[in-house]
Amino acid sequence: MTGAARHPSRPADLAFLGTGGHPDGLLAARFDTGGVVLAAEVVRADDGPRPLRAARCAALTGVPDDGSAHTRTVPGLGAYRVTALGADGIRVLAGLPQDDVRHTLGQFVRIGAAAAGTVLLLAGAGCALAVRRRLHPLGHLAATAAEVARTPLTPDRPAQPARIPAPDADPGTETGQIGAALNRMIDQVEAAHAARRRGEERVRRFIADAGRELRTPLASIAGYAELMNRAPGPGGADPAWRRTGTESARLTGLVENLLLLARLAEDRPAQTPTVDLAVLAAEAVRNARSTGPDHVWRLELPPEPTPLVTGDGPRLKQALSALPANARVHTPPGTRVTVTVGSTAGRPTVRVRDDGPGIPPALLPTVFDPFTRADPSRTRRGLAEGGSGLGPAVAPAIEAAHRGRLDARSEPGRTGFRIGLPAARQPRPPGPAVGYGSACSAQITLP
The missing domain is CATH 1.10.287 (Helix Hairpins)
Structure with a gap:
């Protein structure tokens, strides 16, 4: 403003820009009372002030001389922050470019964002590491709980359950309190299991x-x-x-x-030489027929000899005889009872089926428990016929002692028991199978 005031008679004079010391990109202009730009130049550091073309001057038209800062976009030069002043008929406009400032501010923003992201990332990693370190004992607790769940607690295979290590059972921490509580629970379970074993042993x-x-x-x-x-x-x-x-x-x-x-x-029964299940099944059906002539007895044998089993022959015979006897006691006269000898997946099996009224669904899960008795839906024929509830319990106990399995399925008109035993390692000797006899066919019906 001072430099322009030296030549008030020349309204287009911008000689003050040539004095030097102005920043690169400084824009100066003189305009009349109507806001029309009379002359405008921009300072370049390499070759001094350069005049602005008409299109660029038009972008500065209309800036009020109120001394306030205004933002204008000059074509080819970018955004400028301009201020117009007027005094004694002299009106001068000056402006500085915003691109450098914006670029600098953008760099600051990017640097700040990168720094903040790095700090947040490091803080998150530190927090995650601290949390994992604090919760690391929970992994030991989970592993110990899984090991305790896999520990067999059967009376015949007592085992010592695992414990939480002392460092992970420190009551001074939350996870330590959980570990200490888990140890107490394991102690109580073990004590209760030991008391149960002692009670069962006394019984x-x-x-x-x-x-x-x-x-x-x-x-x-x-x-x-x-x-x-x-x-x-x-x-x-x-x-x-x-x-x-x-x-x-x-x-x-x-x-x-x-x-x-x-x-x-x-303990398990003493293992004796190999036994042929077909012989035992035939004897079981023969005994059942002699005590239950009012039933229809059927024996089904495979065309080829069944694999032999290794075990206590008399006890296996008792287990096989208990199932036909149970069907005889709990089914009405005229019921057909079928005993089938076969092999499933290389395991000798014996199936006992009857077409009686069936086992009640509520009784089926406990049918092998001692002293389990059927309700009136399966006809009982008096205590003189048996019915003590021990017959079905003896069979699974004998099969379990021989590493076998006994299961039951029942619905009205079809009740079946299946015994599966591991095959003997000793192969069957050559020659005809003992116990089949020339009079035995694949299916034998005994009225």
């Missing part, structure tokens, strides 16, 4: 002792009943003594089953 010992003590009086009662039945009399044998003999025989069978369950719970 087995009592059953074994009681069974052995009952054998002698039952044998005496059976002997006296048999003696009185054979005693000559005018009317033949007394029905009361016959009833006594029958009940003593039933009680003797009950005691023997109790003793067998107690022995099987303690």
